Amino acid sequence: MQKIILFILVLLSQIVFSASKITETEKLKAACKVWGFLKYYHPKAASGQLDWDNQLLEKLPKIEKAETKEEFSLILENWIEELGPIKELGPISASVDVDYFDKNFDLSWFNNSRVFSKKLSKKLKFIEENRFQGEQFYVYGVERVGNVGMRNESLAHPDFTNKHSKLRMVFMFWNLVEYFFPYKYLMDQKWDTTLEKIIPLAIQADNYDDFYKVMAKLCCKIDDSHTDVYLYSSVEGFKPDKYYFPANGKIIDDKLVVTEILGDSPAQADDIKVGDIITKINGQTIKEIILEKKDIICASNNAKYLDKLVKGILVSISNTVKVEFLKNGQYITKTMTWFDYHDSHRNEFKKGAQQKKEKFKLLDNNIGYVDMGIITQKNIPDMIAVLKDTQAIIFDLRSYPKGTCREISSFLSSKEINFVKCTLPDFSYPGRFKWAKMKKNGSDNKDNYRGKAIVLLNEKTQSNAEWSAMCFQASGNTTIIGSQTSGADGNISVFEFKGFRTLFSGMGVYYPDGRETQRIGIVPDIEVKPTIKGIQEGRDEVLDRALLFIETGK
Structure with missing residues (x-):
């Protein structure tokens, strides 16, 4: 009996000792x-x-x-x-x-x-x-x-x-x-x-x-679209050459579709057209690249991840790149020469990307259109003068705006409104965040806009663009049309180290009722996503849907 008790005691001591390791x-x-x-x-x-x-x-x-x-x-x-x-x-x-x-x-x-x-x-x-x-x-x-x-x-x-x-x-x-970091709980x-x-x-x-x-x-x-990581070369002052595909693109159904030509001459040389489908880069399928880059590209949601990924796919450290295209049901592989954006093609690239853009304009059927990516505060009075009597105005926020939401909100709204509330770190109690004072926009304006306000969004709508969308939503008769936005709003915090530079969203951004925007983004009232067919036909399906809504009310 004593031997059994001794054995049990030894066994228990081993378990306790092992547990403390x-x-x-x-x-x-x-x-x-x-x-x-x-x-x-x-x-x-x-x-x-x-x-x-x-x-x-x-x-x-x-x-x-x-x-x-x-x-x-x-x-x-x-x-x-x-x-x-x-x-x-x-x-x-x-x-x-x-x-x-x-x-x-x-x-x-x-x-x-x-x-x-x-x-x-x-x-x-x-x-x-x-x-x-x-x-x-x-x-x-x-x-x-x-x-x-x-x-x-x-x-x-x-x-x-x-x-x-x-x-x-x-x-x-x-x-x-x-x-x-205000959104640690959402990782x-x-x-x-x-x-x-x-x-x-x-x-x-x-x-x-x-x-x-x-x-x-x-x-x-940290799953934040604001976060990018810039790694510096181990050789001080060394800047590797970068060569670019002569067009922009969008990933749809695990395929990369050309959406915009940036360099006319190099695109013509390789017969690159809007709507072309890229299936492989240097032997890797687009789907394989999507899976491979998950650990090194930070985004709040998958829509923004794919948008960021495109930038990486269409740049190379070699000027010779093998690209597989799907054209007319046939797979064609081309050995392409890509060009340095900073060489003699730079102006051509810029010209191709910026041609035929207007800050605002009047469309058919008395509908206004505003490109929020290029309109500035000084243009707002002229925009109001031209578009104030339209039946609807489409505000295109599928790009980064230039700080005009306050002025436009005052035009859209008849009164001052709460549109967002934020959290900020409490440095006296690290780790805790506190609600800041509610943010207001708009002003008392009996001559405010009486037509429909339509806001177009997609994954490129980030930060100040999402902030602007929230502002317009609160202004009154606003309808959001498009797809999931970037899901990263608020001022950024930037951190610079010897070997890398990074940043993250430094404040929390929420609707006045506490609803989250981080990772979710601005949820559209009417969801529309571009299709390969629509791109190939040269249609802006999001804009087309907005025009249909203005016409039919649904």
Whole structure:
């Protein structure tokens, strides 16, 4: 009997001991979260009194040696003790004037008993309740808006042979997103999971190019159409040649359809016409390219992803490109010469892209049309004078507008209106976002426009264009026609590093009733998507649908 009891005790002790063991990735993930939390919450770290990067680099070798939760937690407990006492202020009460938006906020990881001791969890909670209340050293609110800006960070390249040096940069950017990206709660993959998956990749990347590709993958996991990642060459000052297909295109049904000729001469040389269907580039099908680029192109939704992808497909570092076309039911492969946009063809490309565009015009049947991508504030009085007595005005927002929504809203609306509300980071409580004052547009105007307002949208409608659409929607008799927009609105935050440049949406944008626009975009009242047949026939199917709606009311 004693032997049986002894066996059970030994077995239980082995189970307990095994349960307390933690993996390297678990330790590094938890260390990242604690280091980032202290960076923005602990008075000495958040105020810039310490070299916080160096603090991490000193602790990582010790953390690496820890084998159990207890050993790991003790290292972090001692670290916090070494930072000195924190003046007890709290719990700090939130101002009665602050209305918090908390879908994005979660510090429950303090209580992860898998990696943290109860004592360490209590220490972290105490720091939260007595957090730093001064001016943050590493981040700030951008002037006039309040979205996050970065400062006092080390932008130097890591030592690509030293995993701790590489992890320092990963941890820095991960925590920047963790605390100051307003849409973390809308990511497809939890940001915690992204950290867990990126840590081994960063450790394995032992050279300049491989490491910054890992950083690009990290950036792209935030699912935000505002986010692009620009990787700089390892050779300082080196700019690789870029060669371009002489046309724009659109992906429809896993095919790339030519939508606009940009260079007449090179297009004629290879018999490229609007409506041509591209099925392969250098032997890869368009569908294969779509699947391949998912990790390195960031977008809020699939419509915008495909739009961004086209730009990458139609550019090459080689001027000789094999392109497979589908013409008249036959597959034809051409070895094409693509041209440098910055050589003698540059003016031709620009001319082809911009010809025959008018800021506004009068269509048949007393219908107005406004190209929001080129009309400016100084053109608005003339536009109103010409179009004020029309039965309808079509505002084409399938491009980026030039800050004219306020003036046009005042023309459309008979009164001042709430059209959007935003969230901004609370730098006194990092990770939390607060509602800003409601945004208004329009003005008291008894002579406002009385006809129908139609807004055309598609995946190119992004940021200020989506903001403008929301403004026009609130103005009154507005109908939205088109397809899913980019799903990325609000001011951007830009981050420049030695090896890469990136950005993300810095503020949350919502309808006055709290409905989300991020990732969803502006939902059309009437959905219309271009078809291959329509493009080949030279029709603008979205505009055609708008004209039909004006005529029939449906």
